[in-house]
Amino acid sequence: MVTLSEADIRRACEVPTDPLQFSHRSGTRSALPEMSVAAILDEIARAADLPLEESITLPAQAYTSQEFFDWEVSTIFRKEWLALGHVSQIPQNGDFLNVDLLGEPLLIIRDKSGEVRIHSRVCPHRGMDIMPPGFGHDGHHPAEVREGKSGCGHTRLLLCPYHSWTFELDGKLKACPEMQEAKGFNRDQWGLKTYRCEIWNGFIFVNLDGDAPETVAEQYAGLGRHLEKWNLADMELVFAREWDGPFNWKVLTENFMESYHHAGAHSKTLQPMMPAKDTWTEQEKPHYIRCHLPLKPALRETIAAIEASGERWDVFPPLPGVTSEARYEWGLFLGYPSFKFLVTADMAVWYRTQPLGPDRLKLTTTLLVPKSTVQHPDYEAMLAKGTAQAVAFHLEDMEVCMAVQRGYYSSGYQRGRLSHLEMSIWLIQRYLAARSRGTWPAVDRPVAASQRPDLEGTF
Ligand code: FES
Ligand SMILES: [Fe+2]
Structure with missing residues (x-):
């Protein structure tokens, strides 16, 4: 049709x-x-x-x-666990992928140790999206955006363009100008918020609330x-x-x-x-x-x-x-x-x-x-x-x-x-x-039968 x-x-x-x-x-x-x-x-x-x-x-x-x-x-x-990307989209350390999910601006990044992490892009200083759409257009951003691929690129450092706070790829605050007079301010406490993340079969999953009772691998065994x-x-x-x-x-x-x-x-x-x-x-x-x-x-x-x-x-x-x-x-x-x-x-x-x-x-x-x-x-x-x-x-x-x-x-x-x-x-x-009811199917009700019980589990 x-x-x-x-x-x-x-x-x-x-x-x-x-x-x-x-x-x-x-x-x-x-x-x-x-x-x-x-x-x-x-x-x-x-x-x-x-x-x-x-x-x-x-x-x-x-x-x-x-x-x-x-x-x-x-x-x-x-x-629940939600799939956001595949590892092949961020093969090198420093590669990243921006995805907005349910109102959360997210940054999926492979950090300097090769670990995949999911950070919030919301700056802990005043709430700026550290990579808003079209960021880096003036060439001042350390991140390079991959041509033809929206929200995908490579960087060695994360920079908030508003007041130039910088973050390591693992989300820790690295530097923030002119904060020496802020009483009791401790840089270690002001990193990007990080979400629970898991990789299953190459797919990168996030659990926004962070308290999913099982891992992705357990769920989809x-x-x-x-x-x-x-x-x-x-x-x-x-x-x-x-x-x-x-x-x-x-x-x-x-x-x-x-x-x-x-x-x-x-x-x-x-x-x-x-x-x-x-x-x-x-x-x-x-x-x-x-x-x-x-x-x-x-x-x-x-x-x-x-x-x-x-x-x-x-x-x-x-x-x-x-x-x-x-x-x-x-x-x-x-x-x-x-x-x-x-x-x-x-x-x-x-x-x-x-x-x-x-x-x-x-x-x-x-x-x-x-x-x-x-x-x-x-x-x-x-x-x-x-x-x-x-x-x-x-x-x-x-x-x-x-x-x-x-x-x-x-x-x-x-x-x-x-x-x-x-x-x-x-x-x-x-x-x-x-x-x-706060549960999952086939837990508190009888399991619905297969349409082909003769083939179920054979391939
Ligand atoms: S809002 Fe990010 S540095 Fe100020
Ligand atoms: Fe279809």
Whole structure:
């Protein structure tokens, strides 16, 4: 259904009065009555406790209410682990990446000892963002910004441009001019605030509140075992494109995790390769969802024949360790709440999400490939093809996400019924309900069964 170009989609996202009428920006009045956070949570709990066969969609207000978004930020996003970057984006000591998350200006940096840290960019002196957008334009900043990459660069020192306080890469205050008369002022007490940070499979995670009960590795242990074949920590992030998304984070998450829409939105692109009816979801887990998108049998035979003749079907060279069933499917994951990720035989795709409000988010779509792929003589051509394909699929998804958010403001919105192919949407409801009870899914309720118990755990 690619009827709109990337330029059309971007225009629809950026202009509030867009003639295509796709965009609904903050401030749009809903035709539906307001619902309190408690009432929305009651409805989520009710939907989550239905069996899958009876499952329904959530009230539209769960996607439009500012109060409910605030609840999600304080109860979910600030308490959970959120992925912000990949180690290959900051390979050298002194490399940094600026990411704004839930109103927190963050700096992800590899310090002089090689350790990755996440600091606040808010200066402890008077609150200045030490690297505001466009910083360093006059050439006085020690940091060099990488050309063509926003908020990414290299530095030997952190400098606040307001009154020139300087910080070491580990966040300690190094120097501050004219503070000798400030009584009792102790430089050691005035470093940048640092957040809890962990690296898992090469991805850099932050926990803003700092008291997540488990490590990322503990949470995603099952996932980690499966992903060993891809050696993600050693991959390189080779493509990143930012999108302004005028829709709720759950609209994107649900779209990413259900493959029922191959039959509609991707009818000409993904459906012929991975028919919606063959996709399935594993049994419920406390911290993640795993879905399988098998390639259709005829295509498997085609691929085997192409490879037997020494040619390549995939965009990039397939990973030698990815064999049997995993070779012939896309593996789709959601690490709650927002780590959206998929692996194929030749690459990995990660969607970095920065929720901005009930009807707005910033999204970065990325591709990761092994280092050996980057060194391949045909790498540039492969990357151009992989990028074009990734953007084409994504435009189809952007179009539906925008149009769905528009539906959530309308008096015409009805609570819909879900297909069994949308099990992941029901699992997300069960996650939200569990978090509202202060726990995680499958902890205080029976575990929802796999759609393919015969295949569960076999690959
Ligand atoms: S606000 Fe940063 S040095 Fe003053
Ligand atoms: Fe899609």
